[in-house]
Amino acid sequence: MSYQGDDHLQQLLKKYRIEKTVPAVYDIMSGVLAAPNDIDPNSWQVLISDQRNPDLDQQLYSLRQQLEKYRQDELSVAASKSDIAKRLKLLRDYLQRQKLDGFIIPRTDEYQGEYIAAYAERLGWLSGFTGSSGLAVVLRDQAGLFVDGRYILQAAQQTDSSCFQVFLSSEQSSDGWLNAQLKKGQRIGIDPWLHTPNQLQRLKNAIEKAHGHLVMLEQNPIDEVWVGRPPRPLAPVNLHPLQYAGWSTAEKAAILAKELQQKQLDAVVLTAPESVAWLLNVRGGDVPNTPFVHSFVIFYQDQQIHWYVDIRKITRKLQQSLPANIHLLPCEYFAKTLEKLGSDRRHVLLDPDIVAVWIYNRLEQAGAVIHKQPDPCLLPRACKTSTEIQGARASHLRDGVAIVQLLAWLSDQVKAKKKITELDVAAQLYQFRCQNSLFRGTSFETIAGSGPNGAIVHYRPTPVSNRVVQHGELLLLDSGGQYLDGTTDITRTMAIGDPTPIMKKHFTLVLKGHISLAMAKFPKGVSGHQLDAIARYHLWQHGLNYDHGTGHGVGSYLSVHEGPQRIATAPNQVALQPGMILSNEPGYYKKGAYGIRLENLVLVVPAIIDGAEREMLGFETLTLAPFDRRLIDVSLLTVEELGWLNNYHQQVQQQLAQHLNQQSREYLNWATAKLTKVS
Numbered sequence: 001m002s003y004q005g006d007d008h009l010q011q012l013l014k015k016y017r018i019e020k021t022v023p024a025v026y027d028i029m030s031g032v033l034a035a036p037n038d039i040d041p042n043s044w045q046v047l048i049s050d051q052r053n054p055d056l057d058q059q060l061y062s063l064r065q066q067l068e069k070y071r072q073d074e075l076s077v078a079a080s081k082s083d084i085a086k087r088l089k090l091l092r093d094y095l096q097r098q099k100l101d102g103f104i105i106p107r108t109d110e111y112q113g114e115y116i117a118a119y120a121e122r123l124g125w126l127s128g129f130t131g132s133s134g135l136a137v138v139l140r141d142q143a144g145l146f147v148d149g150r151y152i153l154q155a156a157q158q159t160d161s162s163c164f165q166v167f168l169s170s171e172q173s174s175d176g177w178l179n180a181q182l183k184k185g186q187r188i189g190i191d192p193w194l195h196t197p198n199q200l201q202r203l204k205n206a207i208e209k210a211h212g213h214l215v216m217l218e219q220n221p222i223d224e225v226w227v228g229r230p231p232r233p234l235a236p237v238n239l240h241p242l243q244y245a246g247w248s249t250a251e252k253a254a255i256l257a258k259e260l261q262q263k264q265l266d267a268v269v270l271t272a273p274e275s276v277a278w279l280l281n282v283r284g285g286d287v288p289n290t291p292f293v294h295s296f297v298i299f300y301q302d303q304q305i306h307w308y309v310d311i312r313k314i315t316r317k318l319q320q321s322l323p324a325n326i327h328l329l330p331c332e333y334f335a336k337t338l339e340k341l342g343s344d345r346r347h348v349l350l351d352p353d354i355v356a357v358w359i360y361n362r363l364e365q366a367g368a369v370i371h372k373q374p375d376p377c378l379l380p381r382a383c384k385t386s387t388e389i390q391g392a393r394a395s396h397l398r399d400g401v402a403i404v405q406l407l408a409w410l411s412d413q414v415k416a417k418k419k420i421t422e423l424d425v426a427a428q429l430y431q432f433r434c435q436n437s438l439f440r441g442t443s444f445e446t447i448a449g450s451g452p453n454g455a456i457v458h459y460r461p462t463p464v465s466n467r468v469v470q471h472g473e474l475l476l477l478d479s480g481g482q483y484l485d486g487t488t489d490i491t492r493t494m495a496i497g498d499p500t501p502i503m504k505k506h507f508t509l510v511l512k513g514h515i516s517l518a519m520a521k522f523p524k525g526v527s528g529h530q531l532d533a534i535a536r537y538h539l540w541q542h543g544l545n546y547d548h549g550t551g552h553g554v555g556s557y558l559s560v561h562e563g564p565q566r567i568a569t570a571p572n573q574v575a576l577q578p579g580m581i582l583s584n585e586p587g588y589y590k591k592g593a594y595g596i597r598l599e600n601l602v603l604v605v606p607a608i609i610d611g612a613e614r615e616m617l618g619f620e621t622l623t624l625a626p627f628d629r630r631l632i633d634v635s636l637l638t639v640e641e642l643g644w645l646n647n648y649h650q651q652v653q654q655q656l657a658q659h660l661n662q663q664s665r666e667y668l669n670w671a672t673a674k675l676t677k678v679s
Helices: 005-015 023-034 041-049 054-070 081-097 122-127 152-158 174-181 197-209 221-225 249-262 273-280 316-321 331-343 357-366 378-382 386-415 422-433 451-455 501-519 528-540 639-659 662-671
Strands: 102-106 135-139 143-147 165-168 187-190 213-216 267-270 295-300 305-309 326-329 347-350 369-372 439-442 447-450 473-479 481-483 490-496 551-553 562-567 581-584 587-590 594-597 600-606 616-621
Touching: 081 102, 081 122, 081 135, 081 221, 102 122, 102 174, 102 221, 122 135, 122 221, 135 174, 143 152, 143 174, 152 165, 174 197, 187 197, 197 213, 197 357, 249 267, 249 273, 249 295, 267 273, 273 295, 273 305, 273 378, 295 331, 305 331, 326 331, 331 357, 347 357, 357 369, 378 562, 386 422, 386 481, 386 490, 386 600, 386 639, 386 662, 422 439, 422 447, 422 473, 447 451, 451 473, 451 587, 451 594, 473 594, 490 594, 501 528, 501 581, 501 587, 501 594, 501 600, 501 616, 501 639, 528 562, 562 581, 639 662
Parallel strands: 102 187, 143 165, 187 213, 267 347, 305 326, 347 369
Antiparallel strands: 102 135, 135 143, 267 295, 295 305, 439 481, 447 473, 473 490, 551 562, 551 581, 581 600, 587 594, 600 616
């Protein structure tokens, strides 16, 4: 069911005799309807409780039950192929009325987020493309959709090729294409809330090189033509307890204040939701899969914190628990404070890779002295506390139990020749994870890709694309969980029936890369960029590769994709440090046939090496789940690689077996049995 907008909400409210004359209730329920479905449904009572009349209790309870049927899982904003041409025409007609020759649509929101609420899914609404990263450029007579290697197949399938030409961004950049297509004097609009200063500079250079004009728009054109656009979500904000966070807000504020003092800066504007959540030790539910609170923070050198947030999300209990230096302010006051910082000629830190152009321009035009530097929360957030590390280990153990339960279930289904689909696999894994009391939802939409769907790197099954898992295919399962004490992300590739020799060869080459990176030792100061080739080496020797990064940072009950650290071919100067958590996920994708990806999360730890002349680091593997032994060609493994694999499987068996029932334990014993080379 697609979102039915304000009219549908009015019908529900009228049914329970709650008219618009109760604006607080009406507005909250509008936000409820647009909020993600991975929030505890009972928590919505908290938002109402601060606003309601006692007489409305029973009515609100009934209404909440009804609204559960119309939550995010039924809210579809992406265009179907039949919609794309119509919506593109609506946009072009609007641009023409505004005397604009084009408009740029990035897939993000004003917080520069990867995970965004339905109201910000502008790219999906226009183009049909639902990936987590992409950008479209719409001109009067043509339009380009630019995606990275993860999404090139998906984008081609989802959009209408007669409306959008799809480009691999590593081969054709959006600014390069724009420069080549523009005519002298043409005016290209952007929404300054959806671009960072560094992104803007590249676009500006391309447009000016073609003698065009870049126009900052006050209203987003898509918002003006999008009928039935969902409202902004409302989710209650909760404290993240110290027993999971490890550091108090006061301790974190002291770190930030010291940095500002050393740099002689007055304040920093924090707009990244993960930085706000980390600093304030709060979690919310404004976007799917990730416990973010849509809000802004201005942090001052004297450790005063101004938090600009929709006050309706803040319960009385939370408000009474906040430290005295956190001042709650309505979002409407944010612009005025920026102007005041400018008029007072304050020295303000902004991260040009994160903050929106609108904020940057507001400060600059008001007279602030802007210092372009990285968000000061990035590194302390990335280097987990001892408490967070303990939580990561504990959450991965519980997650491993759910994964093994799923693998045992899948094995039984296949042996019994039962019909199972990709969505069946994802739903069953979700049920196993739900058995844990600390589970708070998935960390991203589960990727269950069978056969050719597995070759689509970030494929996600839908009722339209859903396939029956067939004998003789591979099934790629990439999933993760959000737990109060940690965030998980794991990928396993399984054989359904008997694999072919070429499947086993490709799988083992990926496994060799995974093991090589897991065993790597490196000097302090090395970045993930310098390690990336280790995971690709064995594939390269056979003329193979993969078009995505090898590793991304991971948060602690925060974003499953977190910087500043990463392992990728793209240059990155951020040195790996103890306490950082990253993924180790090499892969291989055979178009139209299958995909293989093997992913564990790893923790950067000190490495003890006899005779080492400098400080060395290595990885501790956190993820606990077996690799499919049927897909491993042991003859391709070295003695050292085989030793690592057997040791890892022994660790998995020892830690998980006691938490499993007899059926799952028997499967685990088989899956982790020692592998040996045939002499």
